[in-house]
Each structure stands twice: as C-alpha cells, then as structure tokens.
Amino acid sequence: MRLPQLFLVCAAILVPSAIPQSVADRETRAREYVQFLVMQLDQWTRDFPQAYDMALMRPPVDAGALSEGARAGAGSLRDSVAKLVSLSAANDLITNATFRAQLEKTLLAASPVNEALGKQRFPEAIVNDWAPLRTSLNSLADIYKAPQLPVLDLPAAASGAKGGQKVASVLPPGAVTGYVVDERCAARGKAMWVNVQCVQTCVRDGDKVVLVTEQGKIFRIANQEKIEADSYGQKVAVTGKSEGDTITVSTLQIL
DSSP states (O other), rough: OOHHHHHHHHHHHHHHHHHHHHHHHHHHHHHHHHHHHHHHHHHTSSSSHHHHHHHHTSOOOOEEEEEHHHHHHHHHHHHHHHHHHHHHTTTGGGGHHHHHHHHHHHHHHHHHHHHHHSOOOOHHHHHHHHHHHHHHHHHHHHTTTOOOOOOOOOOOOOOOOOOOOOOOOOOOTOOEEEEEEEEETTTTOOHHTTTTTHHHHHHHHHEEEEEEEEEOEEEESSSSGGGGGGGGOOOEEEEEEEEEEEEEEEEEEOO
C-alpha cells in the first residue's frame, strides 16, 4: 500500500473516533456543572429552614397570612434537595428522567417560599440567603427545561406616611445599631455580616458574637448569653453599658 493511501486509511479510522470523545467531554462537563449546582444547594439549604422558621415566629412576618405550603416550604425544600443529592451521582445525569422529576419536585417545594418572600418583608439575611438559592435552582431548571422560579419584587417596609414614605423604626434612647456577627467575619464586609448560616457555623465552632456597625466599628459583647441565635446575621438595636469597645447588653431589638 502506498503511503498516501495508508494515511487516508488511518485518517478514516482516527477522525470518527475523535467526535464521540468530544461529545463525551461535553457530557462530562455538563454533568460536573449540575453536580456543582446540587452541591451548592445542599450546603445552602442545611441551615436555611431553621432561619426561615425563626423568621416566621416574629414580626414583621405574619405567618398566619401565609399558606400552609409557605410555612412548611423551607423544610420541604431541604428534603427535596437531599433527594437530589442522592441522585446526582448518575452517569447519565443530564438525561436521567428520575433526576429531572426530582428537580421538578424541588422547584415546586421552593415555589411557596419564593412567593412568601415576595409577599412579606422577611429579615434581610433571609432575603440574601434566598437569592443564590433561587439562582442555582433556576440554573438547573434551565438545563433541564423546567419552569423557573420568578424573581419577585420585594415588599416595601411597612409605612404609615403619605406617598408610601418609609417610617423609621423607633429606637430606644442611647441604642447602638449594627449586625450580630461572629468575630472572624466581622471584618470581612457586609456580605458576611448578614450571612446567617456562616454566623451559626462559626459560633457553633466556638467563635464569639460581636456587634458591628454600618461603619465597620466592632463592639465586643460582655454577656454572650444575652444574644439569642435568632439575632445572628440580623440588624439590631442594642442598649446597655458601654466600656470602650465592649457592651454589656441590656436589651436587643431586631430591626
């Protein structure tokens, strides 16, 4: 066989085999991206139900005005995400009908929570936690051609003034306002101050809570037992005795 003919035969063998390899690479990357999104949802929904349920128990949230699905939505979402995690190891993940069906159930579980956040004024930390959750869910919905969660306008703060002007909260005399956050995250910017899950994790690992103002000034809290978990990541007004950069808390009001 002449050399040119031999080259053509080899090319005929090698070129077709390269095409399936390229398809396989794309499928691998797509599967890994889906698994990454599921991993994010798994991490973000572990503590979200607790924070959401705490928010339902106090103003400005009126749990009685929400549907039963909205009240139980965060827990249902967590259960659905856990099932997604268990299915995400499938080799045929992109075309797996069982995974897609579970994704649709997860989106249905998330829908009442999304609607609740669009109807009532939840704490800023809850809103901030929900935004990336919804984004990841919608990214999965886009991949599997499922209905996405709408991005709803957040309700305005309660107002009694004409023209919808916001009424400022009445603060106790001498109150200091700021965010309840752990020591390690206090110097890392506002995104960390309102990250409820991060504060909960750091405190659980032994870190102490502090009060950090909008300007970034950090106050140590002498009586740590005065700070309850439902104030983690929340903007608060604190009164008490101040000595330098340390406050002994008398009262704490979530704003």
